[in-house]
Amino acid sequence: MSIIDTPATDTAVIPGPATPYQGDIARYWNNEARPVNLRLGDVDGLYHHHYGIGAVDEAAIGDPADSEREKKVISELHRLESAQADVLLDHLGDIPADGTLLDAGCGRGGSMVMAHQRFGCKVEGLTLSSKQADFGNNRAGELGIGDFVRSRVCNMLDMPFENGTIAGSWNNESSMYVDLHDLFAEHSRVLAVGGRYVTITGCWNPKYGQPSKWVSQINAHFECNIHSRREYLRAMADNRLVPQAVIDLTPDTLPYWELRATSSLVTGIEEAFINSYKDGSFQYVLIAADRV
């Protein structure tokens, strides 16, 4: 018997976005087909819409004259993106196979597949984009894990789960599209007491003062609203989420960006990330918190 009652192809949960802004974001992701995301996913079938962390394996990418270099760079960028998702999953702690995980803002579902492969449990994903949900469900079907991994079109500020039914939840680069108090109130509602919440996100650094021009450029590029580190911690504290780890991943993500900037897949936003990480105005952080 399937542990997910509804067929995995049943993707449409909400008839439309809750706000005009969410309509913009749904359109953005429905139209998104950047080669940097698709060609990296093609490497092993895990499709990510997030960035990478860890040291670049120089031996694996070869020298610039190598005719295969571009392909090797793509594989290496993809390896670093999967390493990022692994670090996020590490911070969920132990999840029993009969628990349910939640990926809020799940994209094409790469992290969900990895989570199921690691824990053997059911993983529910929410995205505003029907194209992404269909993509994720098709991919899960191809892998034969459609009974465990399901994406739905749904607003993560209004989740289709009963109170306290989720063992662990995360936002992987998806929290900059929503108000953090609304978001954490909803995670807190659906998480079981003692459950773990994890986010990996870019945030502006209060030590810098205000969002720098690079941060503003990133916001404009992705139609998002990057929050500060302070806002994350305040909104968690206000919503029964107690930080268990706050890790600055900025030094770990810079090599990824520097490698990406040399590839043919540049999107034009690389300079803003590299400059803001270097001038201290922007940070790449992981925050893991316990639902108390």
Ligand code: SAH
């Ligand atoms: N976490 C994924 C995708 C990140 S891209 C990954 O790591 O690959 C950002 C995602 O956030 C998109 O899938 C977008 O649809 C989703 N998103 C943004 N606002 C949302 C909302 N209010 N409800 C649900 N998903 C949302």
